[in-house]
Amino acid sequence: HWIENLRDWCISRQLWWGHQIPIWYRKDDPDVMICYDKEGLPPEVEKEPNKWIQDEDVLDTWFSSALWPFSSLGWPKNTDDLKTFYPTSILITGHDILFFWVARMIMMGEYVMKDVPFHETFIHGLIYGKSYFKKDEDGSITYLPYEDKLKYDLGEKIPKGISSKWEKMSKSKGNVIDPLEIIEEYGTDAMRIALTSSATYARQIDLDRRKFDEFKNFANKLWNATRFIFQNLEKNEEKNLSALTKDSIEKGIDLETLSLEDKWILSRLNQTIKSEIDHLDNKHFDKAAILPYQFFWDDFCAYYLEMTKPYLFGRSKKELRENKQKILLFVLFSSIRLMHPIAPFITEEIFSIIKEKYPNLKPIENQDLYTKDFIETLSKKACIVSTYPKPISKIDEKAIEDFEFLKEALHLIRNIRSEMNIPLGQKTDLFVIFEKEKNLIDLLxxxxxxxxxxxxxxxxxxxxxxxxxxxGSIAICKSLKFLIPLPKDLIEKEIKRLEKEKIKLEAKIESSNKRLSNKTFLEKAPKDVVDSLKKSNDLDQNKLKEIDQKLKSYS
Incomplete structure (x- = not known):
């Protein structure tokens, strides 16, 4: 639209800096002028410099900026960089300068280079910072200094009389976030993940400073998990555990001995890779930043890494230890490659550590696809020039479904223990009550x-x-019941807790029943509100039955 409907553009500006307009006027007759488009001075000016004066105005900022796609690559010289990188693939910019910059780059590119400078443009919102202020007696507003703002940004309670709101960043408002300060305090990768995860399609991005802290913690988690894995790839003479060697890696993963958790983590890895590629292709950069983070933290570290510890420490089936080591290493390796475009520094460092530990690996016949991918990618000089991960094998939906059931069971058992205040280190017995669910019992x-x-x-x-x-305390999982016997010293406490919860539920159900039996409410209230209340009431009644059942078991 803007390219096809161009209007006159005043390109001169009265500023102290910029590209000075290349026009010279004759001092004794200003109507005589020279427009010169080559380097240096016009020949006439060189010959008689005292008779000419250059225009004092500079070109509009956006005129100069419009040259950026090719001037930054060496133009007007036909450099190798210009040949290679012009046109670029995509421009990422804010919505506020779509006409000022984007349209003018296209115009200049077509005029100078006879081609558009990019074929796609990703438009994101503008970053807003939180400002804090108080109203003075005369009705004016005083913004708080940066030091006070910082403590409120990090979660300290805001006192009465101080208000806050999200605004465009401004030094006078004290809400500017300095990227160099963020890098110094939280690290470059944490800043990059936080910013990318905020790049939604919204016009306004409210940048909460606590996001940087969250992703700094993630970077630490990634580094500590890597250290743990590497420590457990080494030889342990005390426990008679061998190291994961170059030869053992080249032998590949034994696919015949994969357990459910192995099949699950490899399938989740392939799912994550597929989804991540889709997010990047569709320019969903916020989702692309979060997905590897969730996979690594919630799946790999919280579950799989914990499940491998008995094998790594030699407490369970030593013959499976080597397979677990390889899967840990390969999933870690694929994870850092997934994260690399957004968190390049820590991932490149981990890549180099793995490359140094296992140099010159060779592909051999009948290697599994995971081992081949690992060896081929590790042969590259650096992560930045290696291939991006691709799904390696078919996703095992059955393994994912079965493992999700086990996760639900784990969650419920942990909840029972938490409700009963059983100390974390204290082991308990578990009773699984079933009727005809042979497949679930076999799975357990x-x-x-x-x-x-x-x-x-x-x-x-x-x-x-x-x-x-x-x-004991019972939880229901599908058609099974899990019961953890209650220690005698906790029975009385548990009864009191359940009785309090029962009183609250009964009061809530009574209130809901009154509303649901009120014809006026049913006629005038929106349908979704009535449906939501009915659903909530049904859940409460089921909870009440469960509590009654638990109390009955204690009597």
């Missing part, structure tokens, strides 16, 4: 090695006779 029995360490369970007992079980 096959994967007790997952439940026992992560849920702090000592013995798992399977039974269909609920009446004969000891007092």
């Amino acid at each position: 029995k096959e994967n007790e090695h997952i439940l026992t360490p992560l849920a702090k369970v000592e013995n798992i007992n399977y039974t269909s006779k609920e009446k004969d079980l000891p007092n």
Whole structure:
């Protein structure tokens, strides 16, 4: 639109800096002028410099900026960089300068280079900072100094009389976030992830300073997880555990001995890679920043890494230890490659450490695809010039479904322990009550090695006779019931807790029933409000039945 409907543009500005307009006037007759488009001075000016004066105005900032796509690559010389990188693939910029800059770069590119400077433009919102102010007696506003703003940004309670709002960054308002200060305090990678994760399609980006702290913690998590994995790739003479060697890596993963958690983490890795590529292709940079973060923290570290510890420490099936080591290494390696475009510094460092530890790996016949990918990528000089990950194998939906059931079971068991205030280090027995759910029971029995360490369970007992079980707290998972026997010293406390919760629920249900039996409410209230209340009431009644059942078991 703006390119096809151009209007006159005043390109001169009265500023102290900029490209001085290349026009010279004859002093004795200003109507005589020279427009010179070559380097240096016009020949006439060189010959008689005292008779000419150059225009004192400078070119508009956007005129100079419009030359950026090719002038930064060496133009007017036909440099190798200009040949290689013009036109660029995509321009990323704020929505406020779409006409001022983007349209004018296109115009200049077509005029000078006979081609547009980029084929795609990603438009993001403007970053807003939080400003804090107080009203003076005369009604004017005084903005707080940076030092006071900083402590409120980091979560300190804002006192009465002080207001805050998100505004465009301004030094006078004290809400400017200095990137150099952020890099110094939180690290470059943390800043990059925080900014990228904020780049939604919204016109306004409210940049919360605590985001930098969150991703600084993630960078630490990534580094510490890497250190842990490397420590457990080494030889442990005391426990008679061998190191993961170059030869053992080249042998590849033994796909025949993969456990459920192995199949799950490899499938989740492939899912994540596929989704990450989709996010990048569709310019969903906020999702692209968060997805590897969630996979690494929530799946890899919180579950898989914890599940491998008995094998790494030699406490469980030593013959599977080497396979676990390889999977840990390969998933870590793929994860840093996924994160690299957004967090290049820490990922490049980890890449170089892995490359130094396992140099000159060679592909051999019948290697699995994960090992081939690892060896081929590690042969590159650096992460930045290596290939971006691609899904390696078909996603095992059954493994993902089964593992999600185990995660739900773990979550419920941990909740029971938390509700009962059982100390973290204290192991308990677990009773699984079933009727005809043989497939779920078989799944639990096959994967007790997952439940026992992560849920702090000592013995798992399977039974269909609920009446004969000891007092305890119950949680329902699909059609199964999980019961953890209550230690005697906690029974009285548990009864009191349940009775208080029962009173609250009964009051809430009574209130909901009154509203739902009120014809006026049912006729006038929006349908979604009524449906939501009904759904909430049904859930509350189910909770009440569960509490009654628990109290009955203690009597």
